[in-house]
């Protein structure tokens with residue numbers, strides 16, 4: 001039976017890293033996959049200055065990513081990107097949770113969603129927009145009565161191992177060290193769903209590659225660029241599983 005699966009994300013490119021393989025697999029298996037992106041990511045680091053032009057480019061990149069993954073629909077909610085320190089006024093992270101949740105719940109009802117995904121309570125690595133998405137996703141699922149809520153996360157133990165291997169290949173910027181991860185994502189014991197997506201590595205790679213503004217330029221930590229430089233078999237191994245924690249609705 002075909003299901004409708006709604007993937008909530010905070011910024012363009014978050015879907016690539018966290019849920020792209022699951023999305024490509026569900027779409028290939030005949031399910032309706034909907035991508036919802038809260039902000040345009042206009043405060044992100046990139047090779048063009050932060051602002052409206054960057055936001056417009058990142059929307060186009062998201063559409064290309066969604067095409068690579070087989071999404072049936074993409075919705076941009078248009079909230080302001082908070083930036084990594086959350087310093088922007090009237091941004092997604094400072095929007096009342098109920099307000100954003102109502103909008104998303106309306107979409108979940110319209111789509112008759114069987115599944116909605118959001119983020120773990122840590123917001124992955126703690127970006128204020130990601131933490132906000134965790135709260136908004138939980139409330140939206142509750143309002144809409146969506147039967148299954150899965151919080152996209154990363155198995156912290158697996159991530160540490162991947163980082164050590166990437167460091168061996170000298171693929172990690174020196175500032176990206178394992179101790180940054182102490183409170184990030186989820187411990188292995190919390191994971192309820194492991195989705196094998198190795199067969200969809202090509203689509204996942206295409207999704208990442210679509211986010212060009214995030215893999216070139218900028219002075220910050222270019223996680224996406226580092227991942228795209230992984231040799232293909234390592235990429236398939238390192239990014240061949242996606243993780244979720246089921247949360248009661």
Ligand SMILES: [Zn+2]
Pocket residue numbers: 010011014127130
């Ligand atoms: Zn993000």
